[in-house]
Amino acid sequence: MYLLMPLAFMALNRYPRLRRWCGPLGLLITVASLTASAFANTIGALIVTQGVLYALGCSLIFSPISLYMDEWFVERKGFAYGVMWAGKSAVGVAMPFLFSALLQRFGLRSTLISWAVASVVLTSPTLLFLKPRVEPSRDSRPRPICFSFLKSASFWMLQIGIIIQSLGYLMPSTYLASYAATIGLSTVSGPLLLALFSLASVPGSLIHGMLGDRVSASKVIVVSSLGSALPVFLLWGLSRHISTMVLFVVFYGFFAGGFSATWSAALQEIKGDNTSIDTSLIFGMLLGGRGLGFVVAGPLSGALVSAGGAISGNALGYATQYGPMILCTGITAILGAWAPLWKATKIVGSRGVGACMRVTAA
Template sequence: MTSIGDEIGLRSCPSTGSRLAHEYTIDGIEQSPHITGTDGIVLPPIPPTDCGWEAWLTLAGCSLIQAPIWGFPLAFGVFEEYYSTHEGEIKGSRSTIAVIGTTATGILYLSSPITFAVLTRWPRLSRWFGPIGLTTIACGLLMSSFATTVKQLIATQGVICALGSGLLYAPTTLYLDDWFVRHKGLAYGIMSAGKSVAGIVLPFAMSGSLERFGSKITLRAWTVAIVVLTAPLLYFLRPRTPSSQLVAVRHIDLGFLRLSSFWMLQTGNILQSLGYFLPSAYLSSYAVGEIGLSSMIGTLLTAILNATSVPGSIIIGTLNDYCPVTNVILFSTIGSSLAVFLFWGFSSQMGLITIFAITYGFFGGGFSSTWSGIVIELKAEYPALDTGLVFGLLAGGRGIGNVISGPLSAVLFTNNDWLRNGKSWGYNTEYGPMIIFTGVTALLGSWGALMLMSAKRRSPRPYKKYP
């Protein structure tokens, strides 16, 4: 089966030129703008894709809802520092405290294939996933405010909150996939930018609240804030196709798993994710420990990295609507790898490390926006593709890299002066192996694109967005 937007009422604006406003199709058969139900009642027409206030309000809502979904994982570095320096509040070593953040992000990513598959199979469950997810997040945060040990925080913040975020993430992403077809890349890019904006604002807000009020009040205040922010969004966010017109159970076509192009692009996605999280996790400590900058500057550099990923996500996402995804992936991976090798590797002062934060944030931070291009590419090759399910699998692939990068980063540290060349470059610090690893994995992110380009040259076919 195709995605819901293709299966029922794929109807675009006249301005796109793809289909007249008064026409749409069901299973490829042109229909009138009204559907007659089994009881003979004429159902209202389904809104068009890619335009109209409903589509753009859905995009705005899906962007805003990234804050409660990704807010805590993105701001966890602030909590980690607080828990480590206020030993009386939480019992546990600093190394075990770090497990809370990696567990939360890992579960959120790795649960995506399951949640997306469930909603693809049973579309009507979308209306329940959001409220259940929000309730689970609120309960996890509230319980964590009473925690006294690291194990309790891992269970509440790391597991319960992450499971709730996964339940909230899946339906809102599928709503966006349903509302946008021709401008899918732009839509996903803006939604990803919403996540980056949360990564800029929340760490500063959480840091100030923790210093003034402590962790218990901060967590309770954040619980109230996400409920107040998210509950109205869940009321207004809904699929383009009304629930009454959705089938109770849909067949999931897994034929795309036989496509070599899917595995090529997924492999590149996993390879890139192995090193993607390392700069955001260690940039601040590198700036403070190796360059001698203040902790405030270190936090500011992380904020700059997140800030530049906002235009990076939007621009790279938009490119997917007009260019082959292979070119877009190369644009992102080559740019981010050069940023690592040239600017982080040779950095010894604030100027060069700032340039690294700007360039890596733009090119590397926008890599996940290529997922919409991957979906478009695979959809052209396999028209029955369930686009939402593939998006969930790509998120799961990134989760694999996230889980592996945590323990791997500890192995990559070496003694100072491991190159022993007398230079004060980043390569010559204990971060040297990590810098090289990050640059190499960023470059390996282009592996799938290069393999796909090579396959197309051997068996050329015209590039097209949709069949």
């Protein structure tokens, strides 16, 4: 879904009149893919329905929403994006328990069909409120797109940081349940920890978004990156009990869950005074970088868990088979601040050069 975003954003920027059709078409594809997956009986069918078509439908719904938000919000754009990401996390609080109950009581097919029906009922009314701030011109000619931001070092440094952070971001939520079982916690601990992670991400997204409206993007990104790395190293890596794991998911969910909300503050800095650059297109490119990190994270996390397979006998996180993955998660969280670190290095380097020149002149 994330990998489709750069293409979707480019197409909808070039042909704005297509945006109004994306929501209904995306919902139709989403519901059709969910319904078809309920009758799938092979891995290939699941990949096509839930992996490809569902992602296509969701991206068609998400893309115009993001574009319209970029048009409607200016001064509090960070908070607006924070609300959007918080909504995603809020759904994640209840869904593990809801799906578990539905699967146990009604089975896989009925659960998928009921979710398809719920998607129609819950999403259709919201499509009526999706509209641009300014109606697109009736001129059918393609609108020119400015890609000059691709020449900006700041854009690429931010993109690198997002890709690296995305490598480790999903590892805790993916392996929380199995890790909890490894250290001897009850079976209910896994869903509970996942729910707490999503719950903590809600205020995390809102607060990081609000901070982005008030202070520089670099400061907010550093707060999110260091704030998510410390719980990994100090809590997850040293965890023995459920209380420690609860603290970990709350702090990690708050800071790591708010990382995406920091981007809006960086968009305007990348755009600068160039009015021909559309910040929504930059946002779409950053989403593509996040998708790239997510794709690589799957096999990477599996390889890290396998690499730590020989380490056992101690309940401490570092001394389990998950030790290498815990270290990777913490390191990638720190390097999510790649852009601010790069900027700080440049400032220090320029001051050093200036001092040398003054000494030489003297």
